[in-house]
Amino acid sequence: MVPRAPERGTRDEGFHVADECIHGFDDGLCAICFPPKQPEPKPVAKAAPRARAGASRAARPAARVAGSSRAATSLAEAPVDPKTVRIYHVTHVENLAPILGSGAVLADDAGATPVVDLAAPDARAFRRSAPVGGVDAVVADYVPFLLSTDAHVWNAIRTGTPDPRLSAEAVQRPPADHVILVSSVASAVGARTETAGTVVVTDADAATGGVGSASAWPDVLRMLQRLHREDDGARLRSAEFLVRELLPLERVLLIAVGNDRVRDRVRAALDAVGVRTRVAVYPPWFQPTVEAPEA
Template sequence: MADECIHGFEDGMCAICFPPKEPAPKPVAAPKPRGSRAGVRAARPAARVPGAPHPSADAAIDAKAMRIYHVTHLDNLGRILGSGALLADAADPGARPEVDIAAPAAREFRRAAEVSGTDAVVADYVPFLLTPDAHVWDAVRTTTPDPRLDAAAVERPAADYVIFVSSVGVALGARTEVLGEVVLSDADAAVAGARTAAEWPEIERMLRRLARDDDGSAIASAELLVREALPIERVSLIAVSNEKVRDRVRDALRAVGLRTRVAVYPPWFLPGTDAAE
């Protein structure tokens, strides 16, 4: 019987309860006969352009399996669960947070900023981070002022927030053929100069490039936008900082008949930690 993760994650997903195993030693190949030129030719790797990624690098990254994260204040949970979805700001009826994490000027700017290649503005989408180490969330964790965030939001303890977790594939659903239903931006989508992708093939390529980034700075700046709403049924788990918040979230879920997994995972809420582990 498999051990159960005390943080609420599925088996194998928590790096604390299920640390990665040490890699097995690679077998040493027997030396080839020196007189066999055919063996030498067969072992020689195919030529490739210097600096280009290995042909199998992209294939090893499942873009649809990449996790996405939406941060909100605990006091907003009731309205979210009542509507049955995470709603975009400009959707009908639209998100009306009790505690707004966004700075008023930033929210107004997103209501006017057009998304390249679509007929929508940024506020028509629900924003998701691609890592729990995203710069904007780290500003909250470290109480660092950020022009995108309401000053009061930065002053509140990170433990007062919850993180909705899903995946690119689940959020996308069957919308791979629909232009602009999901948009990927390599920075805040409302900022001039941000590079966006509104078609799935380009979104997939961008996601793989972000995942290959060695220092994590690129993926920490990016955001995935889901048009209008993400139903709560597509949320795989809600991460919280402590047991008290977990119990409050579970009570709220039971009140609306939902059984979404709730995970206590403090590293995602603490400053100066590698939250992605």
């Protein structure tokens, strides 16, 4: 089936918005269609001529400090832009009603009441006691987001593969019966960058002991940069982005769905409560992919 692109330049009832890409974002804001430019490579300096025998020590070129080339490259890398880094919350379409009723995507310990629970009971119980590194909180105090639409846990649902983190119901239902709430790192953190633990990023399942994590805003940005610059993207597919307590609906930039049937259902639910979040049909995000086992 050919992916159906969102309508461009229009919104119901005459509201005008900027042109959108196939993922539902304004032109220039999609990290997939408009990837950030990589920094230009620095020109390689020519080697200094070899000093003649007997030349004074002062005339000789300074010795290269070990690691200086790597440090220079690191400094030249452009910092990650939190406005273009997308985060993805996968849930079942049946769970959209309580989310709309709350006006936000709630964390487990903040009162989330999923109709179809994607988390396995043991996994949910464990996250209620698993501490978050560097913060006086547990994982269940946070709304979980993925950093890739090819994340291992989401692909387990797409392929119907049993996973200890997922309920049997989650992997037995068709992938297209789920929806993906898309936001950005900047939308999630808002103006709360001074408070450590407002958002947390981990390089693997947040409830797993010994995972790399960052909770202070500068450290969060640095870890996101490292995850996005890895060539194979393996850790990006395992990583989690956690948002403390809730994500208000107005910070959801897009709801991605797998087919027209679910799109119509989602739009009807949004209209019923007067929410005007974009809805985009994009089947590739809901189709299974063959991948290597998660490390």
